[in-house]
Amino acid sequence: MNFDFPDELIQLRDQARRFLTDRCPPAVPRRILDTPEPYAADLWRAVAEMGWAGAAIPEEYGGVGLGRLAVCVLAEELGRAVAPVPFSSSVYLATEAIMLFGSEKQKQHWLPKLASGEIIGTFAMAEQPGAADPSKLLHSVASGRLTGTKLAVPDGDIADIAVVAVNGGRNAWLHLVDLKAPGVSRETVTTIDPTRSHARLDLTAVPAEPLPGSTGAATIRTLLDYAAVPMAFEQVGGAQAALDMATAYAKERYAFGRPIGSFQGIKHKLADMYIQVELARSNAYYGAWAVHTGAAELPVAASVARIAASEAGWFVTKENIQTHGGMGFTWQMDCHLYYRRARLLSLALGGTCEWKHRLVNELRTRNELIAA
Amino acid sequence: MDFEDTPEEAEFRAKARAFLDANAERRKPGAVEGYRRGQDAPGAMERAKDFQRRKYEAGFVGIHWPVEWGGGGTPIQHVIYNQEEAKYDVLSSIFSIGIYLAQPTICTWGTPEQRERFVRPAMRADEVWCQLFSEPGGGSDLAALRTRAEKQGDEWIINGQKIWNSGAHYSDFGILVARSNPDVPKHEGLTFFILDMKTPGIEIRPIRQISGSSHFNEVFFTNVRIPDSRRVGPVGAGWKVALTTLMNERHGMRDAPGPDVAELFRLAQAVELENGLAIDDSAVQEKLAEFYVRSQGLKYTKFRGITALSKGQTPGPESSIIKVVAANKLQDILSYGLDMIGMAGPAMGEEMPVGGIFEEALLYSPALRLAGGTDEIMKNIIAERVLGLPQDPRADKGLPFRDIPTGARK
Numbered sequence: 001m002n003f004d005f006p007d008e009l010i011q012l013r014d015q016a017r018r019f020l021t022d023r024c025p026p027a028v029p030r031r032i033l034d035t036p037e038p039y040a041a042d043l044w045r046a047v048a049e050m051g052w053a054g055a056a057i058p059e060e061y062g063g064v065g066l067g068r069l070a071v072c073v074l075a076e077e078l079g080r081a082v083a084p085v086p087f088s089s090s091v092y093l094a095t096e097a098i099m100l101f102g103s104e105k106q107k108q109h110w111l112p113k114l115a116s117g118e119i120i121g122t123f124a125m126a127e128q129p130g131a132a133d134p135s136k137l138l139h140s141v142a143s144g145r146l147t148g149t150k151l152a153v154p155d156g157d158i159a160d161i162a163v164v165a166v167n168g169g170r171n172a173w174l175h176l177v178d179l180k181a182p183g184v185s186r187e188t189v190t191t192i193d194p195t196r197s198h199a200r201l202d203l204t205a206v207p208a209e210p211l212p213g214s215t216g217a218a219t220i221r222t223l224l225d226y227a228a229v230p231m232a233f234e235q236v237g238g239a240q241a242a243l244d245m246a247t248a249y250a251k252e253r254y255a256f257g258r259p260i261g262s263f264q265g266i267k268h269k270l271a272d273m274y275i276q277v278e279l280a281r282s283n284a285y286y287g288a289w290a291v292h293t294g295a296a297e298l299p300v301a302a303s304v305a306r307i308a309a310s311e312a313g314w315f316v317t318k319e320n321i322q323t324h325g326g327m328g329f330t331w332q333m334d335c336h337l338y339y340r341r342a343r344l345l346s347l348a349l350g351g352t353c354e355w356k357h358r359l360v361n362e363l364r365t366r367n368e369l370i371a372a
Numbered sequence: 373m374d375f376e377d378t379p380e381e382a383e384f385r386a387k388a389r390a391f392l393d394a395n396a397e398r399r400k401p402g403a404v405e406g407y408r409r410g411q412d413a414p415g416a417m418e419r420a421k422d423f424q425r426r427k428y429e430a431g432f433v434g435i436h437w438p439v440e441w442g443g444g445g446t447p448i449q450h451v452i453y454n455q456e457e458a459k460y461d462v463l464s465s466i467f468s469i470g471i472y473l474a475q476p477t478i479c480t481w482g483t484p485e486q487r488e489r490f491v492r493p494a495m496r497a498d499e500v501w502c503q504l505f506s507e508p509g510g511g512s513d514l515a516a517l518r519t520r521a522e523k524q525g526d527e528w529i530i531n532g533q534k535i536w537n538s539g540a541h542y543s544d545f546g547i548l549v550a551r552s553n554p555d556v557p558k559h560e561g562l563t564f565f566i567l568d569m570k571t572p573g574i575e576i577r578p579i580r581q582i583s584g585s586s587h588f589n590e591v592f593f594t595n596v597r598i599p600d601s602r603r604v605g606p607v608g609a610g611w612k613v614a615l616t617t618l619m620n621e622r623h624g625m626r627d628a629p630g631p632d633v634a635e636l637f638r639l640a641q642a643v644e645l646e647n648g649l650a651i652d653d654s655a656v657q658e659k660l661a662e663f664y665v666r667s668q669g670l671k672y673t674k675f676r677g678i679t680a681l682s683k684g685q686t687p688g689p690e691s692s693i694i695k696v697v698a699a700n701k702l703q704d705i706l707s708y709g710l711d712m713i714g715m716a717g718p719a720m721g722e723e724m725p726v727g728g729i730f731e732e733a734l735l736y737s738p739a740l741r742l743a744g745g746t747d748e749i750m751k752n753i754i755a756e757r758v759l760g761l762p763q764d765p766r767a768d769k770g771l772p773f774r775d776i777p778t779g780a781r782k
Contacts (some may be wrong), residue, residue: 001381001682002374003675069373247759261761264752270759271751275697278690279669286672289373307665356661357654363637363664364651 016077024081032084038197048117062112075230079237086155092227094121101213122159124150132350134217146208156199172210193340225302229287235309242320242338280312303359313342396460420463424497470494470501481605502543521550530596562610583735628698630733689758699740706733
């Protein structure tokens, strides 16, 4: 059994951690939080120059060709750094959609630009509150043009292109839209995590280019499954950083004449946080194996990774605030960076309720569990 | 990244399977491994000993030990053998105190004569062992134990009481920690012994458990004599010697046997709730998903540890979470299962849904959160050794043992 990343990717993870420790300390997400700057463009350029945006893109399309496992290790480090860059939108979603469902011509045209960071891509799906169920999508494409509104699109105000989910009927369910085209109106929206900008997109008869492989609602689920795995690593990275922060504070903060980390009320809480992070990490590894091998188990593995990471992220980041006491609730402490981001990432791609139902339905369809 | 055995591992697994197929009965599909299910059946001990002898002769006992202890294989081979054995109905666990707790301690701290005398008979199950550590006044705080060991010539005289001693009633030998010096701080006054359980002055009383059966005992000592040649390690070093035993105990902790998420799925597919089958109920689905995620997290955490072993490394700290997660998951799952069974739930027996495993687990599961380190102690260990948090301040630190206040019943 070799249930670990290969050595060269462990090295890549270490390099990424050193780079981000240096270039993306908490001051960087804070700058985005405190100013109108929508994202850290300098950091994004540096990340793209190192080839991270094209890590999974094959070399023939201008990428580095390291595969999806490389995206997982980079995602974990970006999560740990709460990096204010459009990595998830552009890499896990837009790039992945084109790799999975694009035509050869589309791949040749778009992937090199996405790999170099020359353009930023995103994914637009939500039309109303509720489950991210493709069959509930209202908008459709008529005569190659798309009209409708997409809510809370991550990086919607800075992206150059969007992969837009529509009710495609018998045709493509995913379409590429040039967000600079006439008919696109974008309005930045205030969100729970201003370190990652979001926009409402109003589209009026905008030209939409189908991704020919995306026939059927199930293809949207497949894209969400592929995205859920690196997203889980990003969530685990953030949860680990929040756990580290709480642990460090529990060692240095004194009350009643002793470090608060010597009280079992704090100690056991931190042990519970550690347990949640490790279980989520192990489940994310399983997801990594599934995207790496293209395994038939992907829908199960992605759901498990997603649910564990979302629940760990919530638990650990809220208990990090609790461990810090009143100071944890202040703007000045960094606790809220992790808290906001954890909840943001657990909503992107849909909340845990819908992933839980999907997981059980997948398990029932497979009947594996019953046989096991 | 893969789940495959290396060619060497696959070869070893095939060898293990061939041995098990020839010598044990494979568990029927869908059957659940209960906690010590079958141990009370007539003739169980004889069958267990017979299997153990064959297992020893085939070279599957102490696989991962050094050659001079009788091993010579690798830690990953030990894991592979246990993965395979878990699919069969065998009662190896009866001998695990002797093999995996007593012998490594004796090999690490004992004399060559002790090793020569005790290791092989334990591996062959010719001699069965129990552990005589916990006391009414010394459980999680084991070093607070009060059983006295007083030197008289070449012998030690033991007086006092032990508790929670699994299998003491059928054991030939016990590993015993006793207080040889009450005038020094508590960790410094202990000494470790091998006790022949047939020595005069030992009284064993079974403890009736919540489940009604009696797998462990109280053991009383009245002027019990142990020759000094049966002392393990130096006088006063008993705490360090016992730590070797405890490390092996925690290291060897397996998953909690009993109903898991697969059994809960089977139940949910069989039971009707107010709006149809339980499995179609959205609230039930969410709970099933949560349990599945926890169960998988545990499985893949173990896989990460096995990967480290497979590469010849020591498993990382993540392995320390397994026992506490497994035992709590078991209680959460069995409780949810009982709720689904509903008004019919109280009845016990094989004819109940999924073979009555939910009701049975209710009555043994509390043990799994206590034995081998309580949840609270395990979380202290995670907090202190993994996260590096400071220890609790200790009120008894540096005090001679006899001056430490106790709340033990007189």
